[in-house]
Amino acid sequence: MKKLSILLFGLLVIxxxxxxxxxxxxxxxxxxxxxxxxxxxxxxxxxxxxxxxxYGIGISVEYFFLKRLSGGLALKYNYFQGDxxxxxxxxxxxxxxxxDWNWTYISIFGRFLFKPEGKISPYLKxxxxxxxxxxxxxxxxxPDTTRTYKSYGKGQLGWHLGIGIHxxxxxxxxxxxxxxxxxxxxxGLLIRGIxxxxxxGPSHTIIEQYHKIDEKSQYFNFFxxxxxxxxxxxxxxxxx
Numbered sequence: 327m328k329k330l331s332i333l334l335f336g337l338l339v340i341x342x343x344x345x346x347x348x349x350x351x352x353x354x355x356x357x358x359x360x361x362x363x364x365x366x367x368x369x370x371x372x373x374x375x376x377x378x379x380x381y382g383i384g385i386s387v388e389y390f391f392l393k394r395l396s397g398g399l400a401l402k403y404n405y406f407q408g409d410x411x412x413x414x415x416x417x418x419x420x421x422x423x424x425x426d427w428n429w430t431y432i433s434i435f436g437r438f439l440f441k442p443e444g445k446i447s448p449y450l451k452x453x454x455x456x457x458x459x460x461x462x463x464x465x466x467x468x469p470d471t472t473r474t475y476k477s478y479g480k481g482q483l484g485w486h487l488g489i490g491i492h493x494x495x496x497x498x499x500x501x502x503x504x505x506x507x508x509x510x511x512x513x514g515l516l517i518r519g520i521x522x523x524x525x526x527g528p529s530h531t532i533i534e535q536y537h538k539i540d541e542k543s544q545y546f547n548f549f550x551x552x553x554x555x556x557x558x559x560x561x562x563x564x565x566x
Contacts, residue, residue, distance in 0.1 A: 350393060350442065350443055351390040351396070351439075351442070351555070352390050352391070352392060352393055353390065353391075353557060353558060354389075354390050354555050354556060354557045354558070355387065355388065355389050355390075355555070355556040355557050356386075356387070356388040356389075356390070356396075356398075356500075356553040356554065356555055356556070357385075357386075357387055357553065357554045357556065358384075358385065358386045358387075358388065358502075358551050358552065358553040358554075359383075359384070359385050359551055359552060360383070360384045360385075360386075360502075360504075360549040360550060360551025360552075361381070361382060361383045361384070361549060361550070361551070362381070362382060362547060362548045362549035362550055363380050363381055363382070363547075363548050364380040364381070364382055364404055364406070364545045364546060364547050364548070365380075365545060365546040365548065366380070366406070366544075366545050367507075367544035367545055367546070377406045377407065377408060377427075379406075379407040380404070380405065380406050380407070380545075381404075381405055382402060382403060382404040382405065382547055382549065383402070383403055384400060384401060384402035384403070384549065384551075385400070385401050385402075386398050386399065386400035386401070386435075387399055388437070388553075393439075393442045393443075394438055394439045394440075394442045395436065395437070395438060395439075396436070396437045396439070397434070397435065397436045397437070398434070398435055398437075399432070399433070399434055399435075400432070400433050400434075400435055400453065400455075401430075401431075401432050402430070402431055402433075402547075403428065403429070403430050404428060404429045404430075404508075404545070404547070405426065405427075405428045406426065406427040406428065406545075407426050408424040408425045408426050408427070408464075424463075424464040425461055425462070425463050425464070425519070425537070426461065426462040426463075426464070427459070427460070427461055428459070428460045428461075428462075429457050429458070429459055429460075429508075429510070430457075430458045430460065431455045431456060431457040431458065431484065431508075432455050432456055433453040433454060433455025433456070433485075433486065434453055434454065434455065435451060435452060435453025435486070436451070436452060436453065437449050437450070437451045438450045438451075445493065445494045446491065446492070446493050446494075447491065447492055447494075448489065448490070448491045449489070449490050449491070449492065449504075450487075450488075450489060451486075451487070451488055451489075451490055451504060451506065452485065452486060452487035452488070452506075453485065453486055453487075454483070454484070454485045455483075455484060455485070455486075456481040456482070456483065456484075457481065457482045457483070457484040457508075457510045458478065458479070458480075458481045458482075459478065459479040459482065459512070459515065459517060460476070460477070460478045460479070461476070461477050461478075461479075461517055461519065461537060462474060462475070462476050463475040463476075463477075463519050463520035463535070464520075465520050473520065474520075475519065475520035475521075477517050477518045477519065478517070479515055479516070479517040480515070482510050482511055482512050482515060483510075483511050484508060484509055484510035484511060485508075485509055486506040486507065486508045486509070486547075487506060487507055488504055488505045488506030488507055488546075488547075489504065489505060490502055490503060490504025490505065490506075491503055491504075492553070497555070498554060498555045498556075499552065499553070499554060499555065500552070500553045500555065501550070501551070501552050501553075502550070502551050502552075502553065503549070503550050503551075504547075504549055504551075505546060505547065505548055505549075506546070506547050506549075507544065507545075507546055508544065508545050508546070508547065509542055509543075509544050510542065510543045510544070511542055512539040512541070512542060512543045513539065513540060513541060513542065514539070514540070515537075515538070515539040516536055516537070516538050516539075517536065517537045518535075518536055518537075519535035519536055519537050520535055521535065
């Protein structure tokens with residue numbers, strides 16, 4: 327269903343981009359904020375955890391240096407809330423365990439505008455950056471004890487590529503919708519997790535837990551955002 331939504335969004339971009347007045351954005355800066363949800367592609371750091379909820383936020387600064395091209399710097403945070411799906415059991419003692427994942431990344435990106443002078447313009451946007459993984463392990467020990475543990479892993483190289491569409495509301499404000507695919511090279515990533523106590527007969531033992539990832543991680547973002555435009559349009563001299 328979500329893959330169908332991506333296809334329909336692409337068709338909507340094409341349909342809406344035929345006409346409309348607009349401004350040439352050359353020589354202007356855009357300060358943007360965005361947020362939305364994510365769609366997980368199987369594998370990677372999601373392979374062994376049930377994800378219940380997702381959300382993400384981001385900020386960016388961008389400069390429109392050509393009629394169709396812009397570039398900038400982005401900082402985004404994506405959170406993936408786990409479900410209480412894992413259970414550790416030994417001698418009638420249950421431990422319920424859940425893991426929340428998050429990715430914070432900083433990237434450089436470029437954007438290609440298909441209708442640079444239109445009020446409505448579809449675009450292609452992509453970039454590369456450093457993705458920093460983090461986890462929050464939850465451990466519930468019946469009857470009423472809950473423990474948490476936070477940990478962070480080494481930054482991983484990744485890239486994002488997607489389509490979007492923006493709508494110019496005024497000379498200084500535009501809104502946009504975009505769907506990028508994020509791919510992170512997480513092969514071999516190892517993150518320390520929470521210690522799991524297990525009862526063995528009259529005593530208990532501690533299991534040291536690690537989250538190990540053996541393949542790439544992928545997810546889509548469905549983000550809406552707003553951009554504040556600064557500066558003046560760059561004057562381009564025409565030659566005869």
